[in-house]
Amino acid sequence: RKEVEQDPGPFNVPEGATVAFNCTYSNSASQSFFWYRQDCRKEPKLLMSVYSSGNEDGRFTAQLNRASQYISLLIRDSKLSDSATYLCVVNGGGGANNLFFGTGTRLTVIP
Amino acid sequence: GAVVSQHPSRVICKSGTSVKIECRSLDFQATTMFWYRQFPKKSLMLMATSNEGSKATYEQGVEKDKFLINHASLTLSTLTVTSAHPEDSSFYICSARAETGGTDTQYFGPGTRLTVL
Numbered sequence: 001r002k003e004v005e006q007d008p009g010p011f012n013v014p015e016g017a018t019v020a021f022n023c024t025y026s027n028s029a030s031q032s033f034f035w036y037r038q039d040c041r042k043e044p045k046l047l048m049s050v051y052s053s054g055n056e057d058g059r060f061t062a063q064l065n066r067a068s069q070y071i072s073l074l075i076r077d078s079k080l081s082d083s084a085t086y087l088c089v090v091n092g093g094g095g096a097n098n099l100f101f102g103t104g105t106r107l108t109v110i111p
Numbered sequence: 112g113a114v115v116s117q118h119p120s121r122v123i124c125k126s127g128t129s130v131k132i133e134c135r136s137l138d139f140q141a142t143t144m145f146w147y148r149q150f151p152k153k154s155l156m157l158m159a160t161s162n163e164g165s166k167a168t169y170e171q172g173v174e175k176d177k178f179l180i181n182h183a184s185l186t187l188s189t190l191t192v193t194s195a196h197p198e199d200s201s202f203y204i205c206s207a208r209a210e211t212g213g214t215d216t217q218y219f220g221p222g223t224r225l226t227v228l
Contacts, residue, residue: 004154041202041222041224043204043222046216098160099206099217103154
């Protein structure tokens with residue numbers, strides 16, 4: 001079983017739409033969770049960390065459900081510039097530094 | 112935010128040659144750096160963890176004699192792909208671990224695209 005699983009998409013949504021991505025992780029000892037954004041042929045860039053209480057950054061909201069080992073990302077009022085691949089990332093757990101990446105969910109925002 | 116650079120950004124080489132990739136943390140010290148590889152339409156896969164002043168820790172299935180890692184200073188780690196073959200063609204990305212405000216974050220370099228002919 002993969003450490004991190006995501007729906008690869010693609011998600012094609014119109015501008016202004018709200019879109020949600022989900023992710024599950026297998027290691028119950030994981031402590032840190034992140035969403036990264038990766039543009040085509042570029043390196044991943046940290047979008048936001050995910051906290052137990054949930055957190056919001058502008059149009060982006062992240063949620064964590066430890067009991068279900070489930071992470072979500074909600075994007076409101078989608079912009080064309082949001083088109084990218086969104087990577088769910090989980091640390092190795094047990095104090096490990098290693099990050100495990102999901103395969104990513106591809107989003108295309110259509111004019 | 113923290114900045115990590117990689118050099119070169121792109122390299123094309125003949126089969127059998129060795130290629131060295133540098134990863135630098137520009138505005139912070141990183142005792143730990145990580146090397147990843149990403150094949151087209153696949154997720155990043157951790158190859159090894161590079162620790163300043165000590166030997167790298169390799170992930171299962173990654174040959175340490177083929178992918179030589181040196182972390183000689185707190186701001187520089189190098190990955191050398193020895194005797195490269197076409198199947199080594201990939202996008203190699205490094206990251207550096209930074210501790211900011213009590214939280215560990217990894218910052219990624221821009222990646223190196225390796226093509227072995």
